[in-house]
């Protein structure tokens with residue numbers, strides 16, 4: 096990818112170099128195909144496809160193992176940062192290792208793993224797919240589910256007295272000393288897409304320069320959890336998710352002291 | 353002749369790994385295996401290796417998974433309750449066909465249990481406490497020298513079968529000091545690790561762990577291959593040692609520190625004329641069923657000595673098929689009611705005499 100083997104035709108638009116060419120397995124309107132694309136484009140721009148190793152988490156985000164054409168290791172639920180550490184360290188720090196994790200994977204079952212990986216001063220990159228719920232298992236509540244949001248395990252809406260509050264992961268991880276970069280992007284418009292790609296570039300760059308951990312949260316629509324058609328799900332992200340989870344950079348340092 | 357040291361079993365784990373070429377260790381402190389963690393923290397940086405003290409056994413085993421997915425030799429260790437936390441990923445590594453070495457220095461359970469010696473992990477280690485159809489190879493040393501040698505063998509077997517291997521030690525073996533002679537064992541050639549995820553580099557195809565095609569399309573292949581692998585291991589890798597079983601009227605079956613105690617019992621009873629022998633399984637999976645079954649045609653009684661309420665005894669009963677009596681001398685035969693009690697050779701001798709004279 097991208098190729099065209101017809102002598103009279105010119106390629107005007109194609110997939111990124113780092114796209115496997117396999118169809119995605121996502122529901123209509125799911126943002127994860129676009130998440131995969133923006134990651135591929137960042138990898139292409141940095142020219143790191145052949146040195147990069149992905150670590151896929153458990154959840155729909157994990158299927159990007161089939162979409163992004165780098166070497167990949169499929170981690171157990173929540174364990175990506177530890178697996179990535181084993182890869183990076185055992186290879187003498189040479190490969191560029193990134194994890195792709197969901198809000199269940201990273202912020203629920205794997206919250207300890209990500210915090211401790213940053214605490215250890217790992218030079219890794221994590222792409223955090225926040226879709227405000229558990230897509231794979233049928234739309235249950237995640238730590239990032241909004242207040243009053245209806246899911247299959249908050250059938251009358253998330254009530255903080257029973258189910259607590261949304262966790263702002265990008266802001267929280269920015270507070271850790273080992274974090275060199277933390278940002279939150281979305282894919283709801285061309286502008287947001289481009290900004291998210293810039294964030295990804297920077298988060299990879301922090302690892303490549305040996306500075307510290309790079310983290311990017313990407314707000315994503317999961318029409319299945321939301322029980323909405325694709326266009327409404329996108330609007331919901333724009334209206335409600337971005338209001339709760341502001342976009343932008345929370346940390347960007349040249350050096351960790 | 354290699355260099356000689358007087359060291360503990362836990363440190364022998366470390367030497368075994370280094371002599372096997374392992375340069376990656378990830379671990380979390382837990383008694384009675386802290387000396388293993390501390391050994392690697394001290395020794396690996398000197399030889400350019402990687403040591404990480406993790407935040408949990410979950411992370412230890414998952415870091416190990418990441419490391420072995422790149423094709424390097426790596427290991428972790430823990431004790432009983434910590435080992436339980438690793439089971440999900442051990443099963444996952446069996447699924448992914450990955451070579452990994454894990455040491456369990458047993459302590460008392462269930463649950464938080466005690467920090468003192470026990471052999472209560474036989475079932476969780478040999479039957480696979482994790483999910484799905486998997487059996488890790490399990491090696492059970494009974495001396496400091498044998499710990500050193502079996503750790504090297506564990507790395508070899510892991511690479512040979514692309515499968516997790518567990519070395520099952522216990523607090524007595526881990527804490528006791530003995531002479532150790534250092535030397536590396538050459539087990540012969542091994543298959544190439546052309547599946548490793550190291551970054552594509554010059555390779556024509558990208559590598560994924562597990563293989564992406566079987567992952568998405570053919571679960572059946574995975575199950576078929578695992579079944580074949582288990583058969584091959586069962587056919588080729590059973591190891592055990594027998595002591596004076598030829599003329600024995602009864603035979604003790606024991607592994608690890610209980611085998612050491614049982615061997616001492618033999619040394620005391622034979623000069624007194626008691627015809628007792630010992631079968632010591634060295635691989636707990638695959639289990640030496642055949643030798644026990646053959647012996648069961650000749651002897652009237654077996655005595656299983658294990659520091660638990662009876663786990664190994666089930667595999668012995670399965671092998672014996674009711675042809676002979678199978679008796680258990682377990683944790684209740686310890687010399688103290690506290691967690692620091694032990695089964696002494698004197699107690700084993702009394703039980704042997706009791707069986708020989710009355711059963």
Ligand SMILES: Cc1ncc(C[n+]2csc(CCOP(=O)(O)OP(=O)(O)O)c2C)c(N)n1
Pocket residue numbers: 153154155156157172196197198199200201224226228229230231232237317
């Ligand atoms: C140890 C373990 N517990 C539970 C599961 C079941 N499970 C699979 S995916 C998932 C939720 C994933 O949610 P998230 O990470 O947000 O992924 P999404 O599908 O939303 O992308 C759960 C609970 C599992 N595979 N492993």
Ligand code: SF4
Pocket residue numbers: 120121122124125126127155156226230231316317318319320
């Ligand atoms: S369930 Fe949600 S996250 Fe999963 S593919 Fe469907 S829309 Fe995407």
Ligand SMILES: [Mg+2]
Pocket residue numbers: 154197198199224225226227228229230237
């Ligand atoms: Mg989710």
